[in-house]
């Protein structure tokens with residue numbers, strides 16, 4: 001089946017406002033005169049149809065099967081002169097360009113090798129992570145070859161049909177419509193209490209903790225432990241650190257001596273996160289000399305779920321439609337590929353925020369906008385979404401460029417924006433949210449706090465070149481945005497929706513526009529790059545984005561393949 005004609009059919013239908021099933025595209029592509037077939041199908045589709053199904057195409061086929069000029073039937077020999085040949089289409093195949101993934105010098109190959117190298121140092125899952133990184137690159141290369149063969153072989157075939165009954169998608173922790181916060185002092189108290197309660201539970205089994213007010217009453221020299229939110233971290237004149245923790249009864253200081261071997265952990269402490277400190281009380285019971293520090297963390301024994309069939313999800317983010325730098329061609333290569341037999345297992349598309357570029361997000365942004373009206377941006381985005389096969393299940397959360405409140409948790413889009421995008425019937429949920437896809441729990445979070453983690457932590461623990469390592473820190477803190485009152489805006493709610501209460505199998509973020517992935521205690525962390533080339537603004541702040549990549553996740557094995565479409 002010529003890929004180019006697939007792509008043209010998808011675009012032709014999208015232009016007329018239709019989204020199409022993959023099978024419908026396949027049937028139309030195999031028609032002797034695809035253009036005429038598209039016309040007939042569009043003419044005959046019910047007025048209220050938003051999507052063209054295989055049945056719509058067959059209805060035309062069945063009606064006209066006796067006719068000589070039936071555009072949906074006939075041998076390839078009757079192809080139109082301007083129909084691209086299979087050879088042309090294979091040359092145009094998007095997967096062929098992904099060779100640059102491993103041909104050195106590109107941002108992606110840098111990311112890939114960083115990922116592998118980084119994991120080696122990180123933890124004892126290193127061996128398998130390194131292997132996973134390599135597998136991704138190798139798979140990509142061999143898939144490209146397979147794809148070429150299959151394109152040639154499949155010319156008369158129809159793509160297998162997706163069985164919606166096999167699909168299994170559940171949303172958890174969506175706070176859309178649940179916002180209770182009024183921004184008053186009491187709301188903040190409730191949010192922090194909830195954070196403390198749920199995260200201290202995670203730590204309780206590991207230390208024999210006492211409330212702050214009880215510790216102050218204990219005899220000097222006693223062993224003691226406290227669980228609290230970090231109220232202050234300071235280094236002392238002699239090079240030690242003073243960490244003040246707060247619980248529901250008060251605050252208590254802990255002194256972390258520089259020779260205790262805890263410096264590495266102190267580096268990772270963020271304000272307002274939940275920690276446990278264990279040690280010995282000073283003679284006057286006024287301070288705790290720390291012997292150990294504990295983060296809530298992910299147990300190393302975490303066992304992941306998995307699909308019981310071969311099915312995949314594409315994990316992407318930061319589309320930025322409306323920006324001058326939105327990469328429409330790369331996007332179309334991606335959506336064209338989704339219509340190929342090779343992409344048949346890709347039944348889910350998870351979008352982690354920044355669908356559009358928005359307006360007024362950064363200084364002088366309007367100089368870099370192709371579309372200056374936010375609603376028109378979503379209309380354009382909806383058109384691009386129509387290029388995605390109609391039978392793909394889509395889940396999306398907002399990001400900081402989207403038209404929802406900036407403070408996290410961000411509720412899913414309002415009705416007006418939902419109605420603009422309703423052609424695809426996407427699940428539109430809050431940032432963050434958890435989705436269970438065929439038994440795989442995916443925590444989706446846009447990722448604004450990653451900037452903060454990267455700014456606060458030493459380079460080797462979190463950097464833009466290895467965004468997945470910054471994600472490891474959030475997993476370790478069991479909170480997607482621990483620091484309050486800094487760069488990440490947090491809205492107080494009755495519940496702290498940003499706590500990572502249940503350990504996910506996959507953690508998916510975007511925002512920093514860098515591609516990076518790796519495993520932390522068996523959890524796959526994926527930061528998914530973007531679909532926007534470098535903006536002048538990003539150039540001025542030295543951001544070199546990884547644009548036009550789609551990480552494809554096997555839901556049965558949790559292996560990942562990164563595909564390049566730019």
Ligand code: D5M
Pocket residue numbers: 318354362400401451511512513538541543
């Ligand atoms: O974010 C894309 C990246 O750009 C992300 O890492 C944040 C960074 N960014 C955004 N605004 C600024 C400012 N003002 N200074 C420095 N870095 C910034 P996105 O959400 O797509 O804009």
Ligand code: FE
Pocket residue numbers: 318354399401511512513530
């Ligand atoms: Fe973005």
Ligand code: ZN
Pocket residue numbers: 354399400401446510511512
């Ligand atoms: Zn963003």
